Amino acid sequence: MRRWITNQLDLPEDVMMDFPRITMVGQIHIYIENHKGLLSFSDKEIRILLSQGQLLIKGKAFVIKTILPEEILLEGKIEQVLFIPE
Amino acid sequence: MKNLWFHKLSGHLTVKIEGKGMERFINQLTRDKVQIWNVKRVEPNAVTFQMFIKDVPFLRQAVHYHQVKVRFIKKAGFPFYLKRLKKNAGFLLGAVIALFIVLLLSNMIWKIEIKGASPEVEYKITNQLKQLGVRKGGFQFFIDDPETIQRKLSNMNEDITWIGVELKGTTYHFQVVEKEQPEPQEKKGPQHLVAKKEAVIVDYFVEKGQPVISVHDFVKPGQLLVSGIIGKEDEPQYVSAKGEIFGKTWYDTEVEVQLHNQFELMTGNEVRRTAIKIGHLSIPIWGFKKVQYQNKQQEQDETAIKFLKWTLPIAIEKTTIREVEIHEKAYNEEEAKQLALSIAKKNVIESIPKDAKIVEEKVLHEKVENGKLKLLVTYDVIENIAKEEPIIPQEEPIIQN
Numbered sequence: 396m397r398r399w400i401t402n403q404l405d406l407p408e409d410v411m412m413d414f415p416r417i418t419m420v421g422q423i424h425i426y427i428e429n430h431k432g433l434l435s436f437s438d439k440e441i442r443i444l445l446s447q448g449q450l451l452i453k454g455k456a457f458v459i460k461t462i463l464p465e466e467i468l469l470e471g472k473i474e475q476v477l478f479i480p481e
Numbered sequence: 482m483k484n485l486w487f488h489k490l491s492g493h494l495t496v497k498i499e500g501k502g503m504e505r506f507i508n509q510l511t512r513d514k515v516q517i518w519n520v521k522r523v524e525p526n527a528v529t530f531q532m533f534i535k536d537v538p539f540l541r542q543a544v545h546y547h548q549v550k551v552r553f554i555k556k557a558g559f560p561f562y563l564k565r566l567k568k569n570a571g572f573l574l575g576a577v578i579a580l581f582i583v584l585l586l587s588n589m590i591w592k593i594e595i596k597g598a599s600p601e602v603e604y605k606i607t608n609q610l611k612q613l614g615v616r617k618g619g620f621q622f623f624i625d626d627p628e629t630i631q632r633k634l635s636n637m638n639e640d641i642t643w644i645g646v647e648l649k650g651t652t653y654h655f656q657v658v659e660k661e662q663p664e665p666q667e668k669k670g671p672q673h674l675v676a677k678k679e680a681v682i683v684d685y686f687v688e689k690g691q692p693v694i695s696v697h698d699f700v701k702p703g704q705l706l707v708s709g710i711i712g713k714e715d716e717p718q719y720v721s722a723k724g725e726i727f728g729k730t731w732y733d734t735e736v737e738v739q740l741h742n743q744f745e746l747m748t749g750n751e752v753r754r755t756a757i758k759i760g761h762l763s764i765p766i767w768g769f770k771k772v773q774y775q776n777k778q779q780e781q782d783e784t785a786i787k788f789l790k791w792t793l794p795i796a797i798e799k800t801t802i803r804e805v806e807i808h809e810k811a812y813n814e815e816e817a818k819q820l821a822l823s824i825a826k827k828n829v830i831e832s833i834p835k836d837a838k839i840v841e842e843k844v845l846h847e848k849v850e851n852g853k854l855k856l857l858v859t860y861d862v863i864e865n866i867a868k869e870e871p872i873i874p875q876e877e878p879i880i881q882n
Binding site for chain 2 (some may be wrong): 404432435458461
């Protein structure tokens, strides 16, 4: 139902569907909006809770540049971005 | 993300947390809307991050619910700088005061040296210098520059030929050359009187010696006027010829007068400005009044500030802007001629000896050209043309024979 409305009215999916919006700048930055919390964090791996499933990011030298209730800016060398379904 | 320099400016802390469940801890902080940044895992069970001081109560709350240890590693930001500054304020203040004192002392006068003057003159000059403000412990800002002091001193002292004023660091050096007072006239040896310049003899008065000219004679420079040899030809006597020979001489002057003359007159209105000049940049500190004069004259005076022996590129610049009115005056030829004649006369009076007298004024040539009146004037002047010339002693042995 919601998907149908979004499609019909041409609304942005991330807002309507409660999806995360992920922006990457090359390999060095990843910016995740609309996350639901931090699950685990180390300098090689970060796990973020989403509204559906989780996001797993692998790489090197991770530093969380900013963390806000709905946004995370991660810096480092990003090698993999994986969606893990529930 | 807010810009980072803002973070740097406001007080923030670097916090290290150790323990398990760091992620949940961070999540809680985030939920409390605490801004944290630069989250790094430094050890397997330790994380560092930075946060604002104002959010520390939230951190305490979070610590309450989680089994973590918190350590504050570094304090940074403007509030902490201020705190440190306050602690070191005394030191800073001392440094500023010391610098200021050195600056002040560098611009004082510490020594006045007067060379080449006799004790009386030296005493006199010292007193005059005091009047001018040049004294030990005085400030260099408030006194005139060396050239002006030199001029004033020269004007004050008639018995000084020349006075050199030099400012070396904090010492004023005065080099005095005293006028040599004319010594009492010594007894003169035998001498003739000869003509100084071309002239026609008008009158003469001889005290001693044998006049060899008469009135209306035309004499050339160096010509013998009064002989110092008197007596009979075979037994001459040598005397020091003395007397005054008045001759008519001529002085030519050429004067140019512009028929249209523009001249500036000060109205007495002026605006003074003071500025601090650093390099080429001048920062006004006094006198912001707008200058509304139509015609103006500007005078600038700069006093450099010294530090020890160096002159700093900082100077106090005083500017005086004076209002002037431009007046235009047009002369007709007659007026211009009168003016030219008075100028010519003034020129002549300046160039002739004090005891000379102008007897006649003749306009030789008069021409108006390019808006200028050119006038060639000759003045007949009566003056003493006698010059002393010693009789060369070579002649004496001949006579003794």
